[in-house]
Amino acid sequence: MLGHGILIDTTLCVGCYSCEEADAARWGRTPTDTHKLSSSLNTAVLQVDDTYVPRMCMHCAEPTCASVCPVGAFTKTPEGPVVYDPDKCMGCRYCMQACPFDVPKYEWNSAAPKITKCDMCHERTSKGQLPACVEACPTGARTYGKVSDLLQEAQKRMQDNPGKYHASVYGVREAGGTSILYISDRPFEKLGLKTNLPDHPMPSLTWAILSKIPNYVFWGGTLMAGIWWITNRRKEVQAFELKLKEMDKRGNGTSNHE
């Protein structure tokens, strides 16, 4: 369920920060020049050596944030974007702790804080428009489209420019796949992208335990009830025997006396 996504080609990014400005405009925020993801920047262009690396929410196929959120404030839409509902959020920040790409940020200085992250301009794209950052990019470093088409485009660029690209697409396998894909002229760890993520979606790690719970409740409860029944029965029998013995003694006592 990858839907639409964005292909980011770092060889084309020139670091003009038009995308950051478009992002600020889209969310109605004043632009900053920190150039890193924060509660005021949902997409940021990081400079790593001589390369510019645009960063944003990866819009995972099976998002960790959606899995860990206790109130289900995150949803992976069939169209691709992972969207966030601030009205549900209670602010536990498990999504920030858990996101394998460290994307969700927090409005730390608000008394009623929200999580902030890119939603791939879900509102705009559902009306047939491009995401703001893609529209603003003057060099085509960001391409919007169906993820399957984007993959073909990535392969096409690699074939058309032999030797120019590092021969893999970031986001195809990371954490089970993402709707945002990267191609670059160098290995991705040199861009500060995490390459030590498993191929499977992260939520499978906790689901392996959580899925056992109904079974555990049933068997655990039954076992405990069984143990209680046995110990209680033993207690009853002991008390009964004690009473029998006492009566026996008393009975013997009277007969002896007679």
Add this chain to the structure above:
Amino acid sequence: MFTRVLQRLTFWTATFWVVVAVGLVSTIIRFSQGLGASTNLSDQFPWGLWVGFDVVCGVGLAAGGFVIAASVYLFNLERYRPILRPAILTAFLGYILVIVGLLFDLGKPWNVWHPIIMWNPHSVMFEVGWCVMLYTTVLALEFSPIVFERFQMHWPLKVVHAITIPMVIAGVVLSSLHQSSLGSLFLIIPEKVYPLWYSSNLPYLFFLSAVAVGPAMVIIESYLSSRAFKREIEVSILSQIAKVSAVALAIYLVLKIEDLSGMKLWPYVFTFNFEGIMYWAEIGLGVITPMLLFLSPRLRANKRWLFTGAFLIVSGFIFNRLNVAITSVERYNSAPYFPSWMEISVSLMIVALGFAAFRLAVKYLPIFPPAHETVPAAAREVVAFIDVPAERLS
């Protein structure tokens, strides 16, 4: 005697009010200015002391409630009955304080009830939330007879008595679920946690250490209340529950060693960097030492050693939870975190309120057994448990 107690507690009373006053200042700042102004949390470090200590440690330190309730009611270990009430009181207070701590930590605490209607069964946090809600209810019910008894309310006492066993069973199931789930919270970040603290066994490790720390808390309470109120539990009973701790710690240690060997972590253990030292402090002082102490029948029969061992277990437990929640991710976040004075003062205030509530409860409610009546009371209970109808005996 009352004045003597007062005199002895003057220092502590003064400390208590200072802690509460500073805590209240922090509370005002926290709720008027937000988390950014009051904590050292950041986008790099979203979870700090309030999650690591107030919530994760708090739940664990309250584990005595289900361990002792299960021992007395389900396993019929009547000799533990004298510690049942202190253990339940600790657990009940503990969970209330956990909820208080959680309200400080949540960005939007007024939404804390959302998991009741907004379900996400894929979330460990959702499961923990539900278990804590349900188990706090169970604890309130388990605690209620003490209050009913005090005020001679016979009818409600009967009702609670009738549902005791199903309640205790629910309590054990719920506790084992969320005690272990607090460990499962970290399963989803394998590449962020420092290798020494990541393991697929995390839920089992969290459960075992909670079982070990429950009795240790009871021992500490008994020791402290013997000093403050001249009310205490017999050493022979405490010595037996110390054995429970020792066994839980032993199994815990075996699992830990299995982890180290299975994941080839020995080089990390013997690398004495920041994490290595923290790991040794946790395992050496908090697990191995008290386990050896409590395995010795001679030492655990001695009040002072009992207290020392229990103190080490509790410290080691707190060390472990803070290591898992904070130390383990410091390297990944490449941002050192140390709590702000406001975070620390709120945590201290919560602990102080716990102590004060415990003190008040012991003073005004029948928590500890009256002196020298413990054994006969327990024995009477066994005999009086059923009233065998006379006709069945004839």
